[in-house]
Amino acid sequence: MSHEPIYYDPYDYRIDADPHPVWTRLRDEAPVYYNERYDFFALSRFEDVHTASIDHETYSSAQGTVLELIGSSIEPPPMIFMDPPRHTAFRKMVASVFTPRRMALLEDRIHEPCRGYLDPLRDSSGFDYVADFGARLPVMVVSSLLGIPNEDQDMVRGWTDAVLHRDEGQTGMTATAAAAFGAVSQYYQGQIDERRLRPRDDLMSDLIAGELPETSGPRRLTDAELHVFFNLISSAGNETVARLLGWTALTLARWPGERARLVENPSLIANAVEELLRYEAPSPIQARVLMRDIELHGKTIQSGAKIALLTGSAGRDRREFPDPDRFDASRSTNRHLTFGYGIHFCLGASLARIEARAAIAETLERFPEWDVDETAVEMVHTSTVRGPCRVPLLF
Ligand code: HEM
Numbered sequence: 001m002s003h004e005p006i007y008y009d010p011y012d013y014r015i016d017a018d019p020h021p022v023w024t025r026l027r028d029e030a031p032v033y034y035n036e037r038y039d040f041f042a043l044s045r046f047e048d049v050h051t052a053s054i055d056h057e058t059y060s061s062a063q064g065t066v067l068e069l070i071g072s073s074i075e076p077p078p079m080i081f082m083d084p085p086r087h088t089a090f091r092k093m094v095a096s097v098f099t100p101r102r103m104a105l106l107e108d109r110i111h112e113p114c115r116g117y118l119d120p121l122r123d124s125s126g127f128d129y130v131a132d133f134g135a136r137l138p139v140m141v142v143s144s145l146l147g148i149p150n151e152d153q154d155m156v157r158g159w160t161d162a163v164l165h166r167d168e169g170q171t172g173m174t175a176t177a178a179a180a181f182g183a184v185s186q187y188y189q190g191q192i193d194e195r196r197l198r199p200r201d202d203l204m205s206d207l208i209a210g211e212l213p214e215t216s217g218p219r220r221l222t223d224a225e226l227h228v229f230f231n232l233i234s235s236a237g238n239e240t241v242a243r244l245l246g247w248t249a250l251t252l253a254r255w256p257g258e259r260a261r262l263v264e265n266p267s268l269i270a271n272a273v274e275e276l277l278r279y280e281a282p283s284p285i286q287a288r289v290l291m292r293d294i295e296l297h298g299k300t301i302q303s304g305a306k307i308a309l310l311t312g313s314a315g316r317d318r319r320e321f322p323d324p325d326r327f328d329a330s331r332s333t334n335r336h337l338t339f340g341y342g343i344h345f346c347l348g349a350s351l352a353r354i355e356a357r358a359a360i361a362e363t364l365e366r367f368p369e370w371d372v373d374e375t376a377v378e379m380v381h382t383s384t385v386r387g388p389c390r391v392p393l394l395f
Contacts, residue, residue: 008042009035010067010285010308010383017379019284019386020325023313032299040067040287040306044313046320046337048296052288052309053341056083059288059307061344067287067383070306077232078225080344087343089213094229097206098347106141107354113140114362122366126373126394134245134359135238135389141355142237146230147202148191159184160234188227204230237348241355243282243380243387248360250391251276251327253372258329263368266361272329273356277315278336279327282387284312286340311337312386370395 006029008015008022015022026033026044033042043049052059062083064070076082079090117136121127139160143153162180191204199205207229211218221229252259262268290305301307314337316324321333339346346352370393378390 006030006033007035008033009038010386011038013379013381016381016386019312020316023310023316026310027313027317027319031297032301038067040308041301042308042310043296044310044317046314046317049309049311049314049337050341052307053286053337053344056343058291058294059309060291061087061288063289065287065344067285067306067308070287070289075228077228080232080236084343085215089215091343091347093210093212094207094347097203097210098351100350102145102203103350103354106145106351107358109144110137110141110355110358111362113137114358118362118366124395126370126392129249129391129393130242130246130389133363134249134391135242137245137359138238138241138355139234141241141351142234145203145237145351146233147195147200147204152187156184156187159187160238185227188230189223192223192226203233233348236346237351239380239385240282240348241352242389243385244276244352244356245359246388246391247280247282248276248356249363249370249393250372250377250388251279253370253393255327256369258327259364259369261329262360263364266364268329269357269360269364270353271331271334272360273353274334274336275327275329275331276356277338278321278331278334279315280387281312281315281336281338283338283384284386285310285383286344311340367393367395 006022006025008019008026010016010019023044026042031043031045031048033044034040035042043052060083061081062076064072064074064076064081079087079094082090114133114137117133121132127133139157140153143156144150148156159180163177163184192208195205195208199209204226207221207226210221212221252262258272262272286309288307288309290301290303290307292303294301315321318324320335321331339349339352373392373394376390376392377388380387380389
């Protein structure tokens with residue numbers, strides 16, 4: 001046991017590069033950890049994160065689920081920053097358009113673009129698994145799901161990337177980002193107007209036609225709500241899957257024996273996806289605000305406190321997973337919390353799983369072995385998404 005005082009925050013690049021040692025100490029020595037600098041508590045054990053995720057009356061999402069946004073004046077996105085009964089109404093409506101039928105249709109169609117991205121790279125000596133593949137696939141999938149025509153997808157992706165870009169040391173939008181935001185909003189409005197006249201078989205049309213079952217009576221979403229929804233689905237679906245695929249390339253290179261098992265026995269891939277999600281969670285922190293005083297592990301936390309649920313740490317808790325730091329493609333105990341749990345359980349979980357299964361199968365078929373230039377791996381830095389944005393593969 002180390003005698004150094006424990007320090008954890010998600011904003012420190014050095015800690016974020018490999019938070020597992022400090023998360024292990026939190027679970028063992030400070031399961032209710034308080035960070036004075038940023039004024040939040042962190043729960044790191046599987047059982048505590050699981051219990052808190054289910055108890056939405058005590059752990060509220062309504063003031064935001066991104067730690068640094070709690071208490072800020074941003075326009076809250078629907079559903080994910082809501083508690084019942086508002087959350088229930090939105091979730092019911094959106095779940096009714098995220099149907100198993102639509103997901104099953106996508107499963108067949110996802111292999112083809114994977115081949116399209118990977119085939120031209122076959123004879124190369126290496127490529128960036130995220131930039132050349134992992135970040136492109138989810139954008140294409142989510143755009144197709146929404147119904148953005150193929151010929152517009154690169155343009156929309158360009159705008160979306162520009163909106164997210166921040167100059168170093170700045171938190172506000174650049175002029176280019178603001179212009180891109182205007183362009184994407186105008187584009188969405190055009191798509192909404194077209195579908196109001198002629199609905200299509202896509203998610204945008206279904207959301208436009210969908211009825212929100214509010215207590216005052218069912219109603220359609222306003223244009224402004226539709227814009228926010230399209231952005232929520234794009235941002236929730238793109239960044240996370242891109243990070244999962246980045247982690248896949250890195251983790252399989254670090255565990256070549258497990259990779260060889262998958263090449264030999266592709267039926268293990270579905271299980272390996274769950275293990276990858278447990279091992280390196282692409283979205284490792286969900287924030288909440290406490291709605292009443294609680295006692296936990298001998299400590300009192302007062303109502304109003306900000307709580308970080310460390311789902312990424314929960315995945316490495318030896319109280320739940322034997323030998324948790326070992327990546328085992330055939331691990332059988334795998335009820336991880338990487339997609340959250342309870343009423344906010346990830347709406348896109350089955351889609352993310354479908355994408356990852358197809359991506360891994362098509363990758364291993366073409367590239368059964370690779371090394372990674374670890375010195376050139378780059379990580380994204382946000383408090384909600386953690387993972388590599390650059391993974392240079394070498395053959
Ligand atoms: C590996 C990929 C993904 C990971 C790790 C992930 C993770 C999560 C987590 C942890 C939550 C719960 C947040 C909370 O409790 O506050 C969540 C919710 C959500 N996710 Fe995902 N997600 C992924 C992919 C996707 C995809 C592909 C989509 C859609 C296309 C999506 C859409 C959503 C939505 C709409 C919610 C809000 C659900 C609600 O509040 O009821 N996610 N996701």
